[in-house]
Amino acid sequence: MSRRRIVNGVCAIALVLALGAAYVVWRGASAGTAAGGAPLDLARAGSIVYVSDDGLTRQTGSDATGPLCRRSYVAGGTLSCLYGLGPAFSSELVVYDAKSRERLRLPIWGTPSRTRVSPSGSLVAWTVFREGDSYMADGRFSTTAGIYDLRTGEHHGSLEDYTSYVDGQVVEAADVNYWGITFAADDLTFYATMSTGGRTRLMRGDMAARTLTAVRENVECPSLSPDGTRIAYKRRTGERWRLHVLDLVSGADVALAETGHVDDQPAWLPDGEIGYVKPHDGRPTVFSVPADGSGAPRVLFAGASPAGIG
Structure with missing residues (x-):
């Protein structure tokens, strides 16, 4: 059985918990189906898919609506939706193909996060947040992060079952915790955040070897660029997080023009922009900002959360 994991600050954010009623829809008998209208066009290049404040998955440049989700993401003609099932700490992952046909329905122990x-x-x-743990005032969480291979049906149920290395040494601490997975194009490499001993690290995962190797400290909620060369992430300074972009080749690190506190897993959007959620006028709102540190933040959608790129 996996050990209990406690971590200080995960990308399943306070914003989601405090303001999440704007776009959290508990799954009922009809959840997992669109509320009507044309289906999403998951193959349409350059569009942004997002979860609106009514819980529906929507797409820019279209009146189409997708399934009710708490969190969703689109890539390669696949739509992934995380639902809350009503009872506390109970979730379901439902995956759809490009024609909105259900490919997978997977129960998950925990409250939806990413x-x-x-x-x-x-x-x-x-x-997901782990069952039995609470959202405590000091910001501690326990989470589980997992992967499912749609090609083979292999269920990598928890990164806790992988072997992790820091400076060549196997990590065996009891307080290890993982969150915020992001994939490379080879379907073998991925990145995630690991926390132990009060320190967070960017970890590079190898699905074939079932290993995780530390890359850099103080990198949380990573998001890999489409070309696989950069990581957008949140960097902690004291009690605040600021969005940064790390170049994996040169090691150069750029603070983005969003100077406010952002506690979210960012998403790469078209035209070199980074999407993220932060409070605005009392609602969770999606902003974007250039990935090179230039420019200024701009509002994309009010009362919504980013879901990915169609």
């Missing part, structure tokens, strides 16, 4: 899809659409990932 989901991601590999560029090919073959791998789906999730992060």
